[in-house]
Amino acid sequence: xxxxxxxxxxxxxxxxxxxxxxxxxxxxxxxxxxxxxxxxxxxxxxxxxxxxxxxxxxxxxxxxxxxxxxxxxxxxxxxxxxxxxxxxxxxxxxxxxxxxxxxxxxxxxxxxxxxxxxxxxxxxxxxxxxxxxxxxxxxxxxxxxxxxxxxxxxxxxxxxxxxxxxxxxxxxxxxxxxxxxxxxxxxxxxxxxxxxxxxxxxxxxxxxxxxxxxxxxxxxxxxxxxxxxxxxxxxxxxxxxxxxxxxxxxxxxxxxxxxxxxxxxxxxxxxxxxxxxxxxxxxxxxxxxxxxxxxxxxxxxxxx
Amino acid sequence: xxxxxxxxxxxxxxxxxxxxxxxxxxxxxxxxxxxxxxxxxxxxxxxxxxxxxxxxxxxxxxxxxxxxxxxxxxxxxxxxxxxxxxxxxxxxxxxxxxxxxxxxxxxxxxxxxxxxxxxxxxxxxxxxxxxxxxxxxxxxxxxxxxxxxxxxxxxxxxxxxxxxxxxxxxxxxxxxxxxxxxxxxxxxxxxxxxxxxxxxxxxxxxxxxxxxxxxxxxxxxxxxxxxxxxxxxxxxxxxxxxxxxxxxxxxxxxxxxxxxxxxxxxxxxxxxxxxxxxxxx
Numbered sequence: 001x002x003x004x005x006x007x008x009x010x011x012x013x014x015x016x017x018x019x020x021x022x023x024x025x026x027x028x029x030x031x032x033x034x035x036x037x038x039x040x041x042x043x044x045x046x047x048x049x050x051x052x053x054x055x056x057x058x059x060x061x062x063x064x065x066x067x068x069x070x071x072x073x074x075x076x077x078x079x080x081x082x083x084x085x086x087x088x089x090x091x092x093x094x095x096x097x098x099x100x101x102x103x104x105x106x107x108x109x110x111x112x113x114x115x116x117x118x119x120x121x122x123x124x125x126x127x128x129x130x131x132x133x134x135x136x137x138x139x140x141x142x143x144x145x146x147x148x149x150x151x152x153x154x155x156x157x158x159x160x161x162x163x164x165x166x167x168x169x170x171x172x173x174x175x176x177x178x179x180x181x182x183x184x185x186x187x188x189x190x191x192x193x194x195x196x197x198x199x200x201x202x203x204x205x206x207x208x209x210x211x212x213x214x215x216x217x218x219x220x221x222x223x224x225x226x227x228x229x230x231x232x233x234x235x236x237x238x239x240x241x242x243x244x245x246x247x248x249x250x251x252x253x254x255x256x257x258x259x260x261x262x263x264x265x266x267x268x269x270x271x272x273x274x275x276x277x278x279x280x281x282x283x284x285x286x287x288x289x290x291x292x293x294x295x296x297x298x299x300x301x302x303x304x
Numbered sequence: 305x306x307x308x309x310x311x312x313x314x315x316x317x318x319x320x321x322x323x324x325x326x327x328x329x330x331x332x333x334x335x336x337x338x339x340x341x342x343x344x345x346x347x348x349x350x351x352x353x354x355x356x357x358x359x360x361x362x363x364x365x366x367x368x369x370x371x372x373x374x375x376x377x378x379x380x381x382x383x384x385x386x387x388x389x390x391x392x393x394x395x396x397x398x399x400x401x402x403x404x405x406x407x408x409x410x411x412x413x414x415x416x417x418x419x420x421x422x423x424x425x426x427x428x429x430x431x432x433x434x435x436x437x438x439x440x441x442x443x444x445x446x447x448x449x450x451x452x453x454x455x456x457x458x459x460x461x462x463x464x465x466x467x468x469x470x471x472x473x474x475x476x477x478x479x480x481x482x483x484x485x486x487x488x489x490x491x492x493x494x495x496x497x498x499x500x501x502x503x504x505x506x507x508x509x510x511x512x513x514x515x516x517x518x519x520x521x522x523x524x525x526x527x528x529x530x531x532x533x534x535x536x537x538x539x540x541x542x543x544x545x546x547x548x549x550x551x552x553x554x555x556x557x558x559x560x561x562x563x564x565x566x567x568x569x570x571x572x573x574x575x576x577x578x579x580x581x582x583x584x585x
Contacts, residue, residue: 016482033412127541226420
């Protein structure tokens with residue numbers, strides 16, 4: 001009897017060790033997965049790194065038929081769409097953060113608005129792309145005719161507009177919780193000195209949350225850089241470099257993600273395919289670095 | 305003096321007006337998109353639409369049964385891979401904070417969360433599609449499982465961190481072995497939080513298109529073979545939306561409507577769970 005008990009507890013202890021090992025293996029698996037992604041990207045882009053070298057990044061011509069590969073059009077396209085989207089989205093995400101964080105932090109209206117904004121992020125990007133293609137593009141075309149640029153309809157500006165809407169929730173939901181974290185003695189102190197609500201927001205809340213709000217903007221930038229489907233459907237997919245700034249903003253273009261989506265299954269020789277993967281590698285590095293900086297700022301901010 | 309206060313107060317009111325205006329203005333695009341998709345899609349949806357494969361060019365009718373079945377199979381397969389791994393890794397992260405492994409794993413979860421979905425598609429192409437020699441549902445599922453993982457891990461970790469330590473200590477002091485404490489006490493207590501993380505991750509991956517372009521690829525026929533290409537809802541929308549035929553556009557509107565309803569219901573349901581159990585994600 002006694003031995004049986006001991007056996008049981010031994011087997012329980014064995015299970016305990018096995019269970020702990022499983023937990024450990026699973027989290028090692030995550031490390032292996034990320035390392036594997038990185039290694040695969042590097043190995044598969046080796047042919048292009050070897051044959052094209054570093055000048056790949058600023059080569060202005062992308063012509064797979066002539067076997068010339070330059071990433072410049074896509075780097076410009078990605079940066080342009082993301083930054084225009086960011087500039088459009090910032091006033092909105094700050095406004096939502098201030099409204100739901102300071103003016104109206106509780107109650108049904110506040111909850112309703114917060115949930116609605118979170119739903120913006122839930123709608124699949126393919127649906128934004130589809131809607132944009134059939135509803136927004138004709139509108140933009142009329143707008144472009146009015147201001148006197150070539151009326152493509154599709155293009156960098158159209159994709160930026162849709163992107164702007166898609167990335168607002170990422171900056172906003174962080175901003176709301178950060179503004180709610182501002183200690184009320186700080187605000188009350190300012191009110192006691194006779195400050196108006198606007199002055200409290202400008203001189204107390206904004207300086208206090210500046211770095212956190214910046215981190216939110218970084219996170220939404222990371223989203224914008226890697227966004228594929230909506231942009232692919234709306235940007236027009238041309239690899240030529242625009243001659244004027246007007247053309248660059250309103251004309252069609254291409255981003256790193258959209259050129260991969262369009263040409264990956266068509267790439268018929270090694271260097272072509274591997275040049276596309278190198279674009280993926282660049283995209284991976286840029287988004288990862290931006291995300292990690294953003295997260296680092298948030299951790300610092302919330303640990304005060 | 306009075307005049308200055310007047311100006312400052314007016315400024316404050318104007319600012320508030322501007323903020324309120326901008327905050328509510330942004331719900332407009334969402335409402336417009338939702339209403340438009342509903343208007344275009346709801347007339348397409350009927351029993352025939354749900355149970356038939358797409359009609360060839362030139363024929364009217366047809367449905368999206370291949371995409372519905374494909375999306376279902378692929379989401380189930382990715383859940384089978386991602387949920388256990390995600391929950392176990394999440395438990396490790398919440399149970400061993402401060403260890404080196406937990407720090408680097410946590411870092412990798414952050415990295416995974418930021419990886420653009422198209423890059424995941426490229427990597428899975430080389431891991432699975434190329435060795436198998438064909439696009440397949442398996443490869444699509446693995447790609448989506450990778451997209452699911454960080455969400456499941458983070459929600460598990462954060463839910464379990466919020467549980468009072470006394471729960472675990474009480475169970476351990478009764479002599480319950482560690483693994484039984486986790487399975488019988490910790491997981492049931494955090495169940496609602498973990499479940500809502502899982503539902504959010506499913507809502508996220510069901511609309512993902514980019515990782516499927518080079519993995520599950522798409523298939524105009526009804527197919528349940530997991531080693532063959534398989535159609536999914538978002539991929540069907542992409543191919544049919546960018547086609548030049550009006551009938552195919554209508555099919556894509558119907559498919560968008562169904563996808564959108566599914567995603568929205570999943571999100572609202574998750575919200576209700578988190579509200580009922582009072583969880584912060």
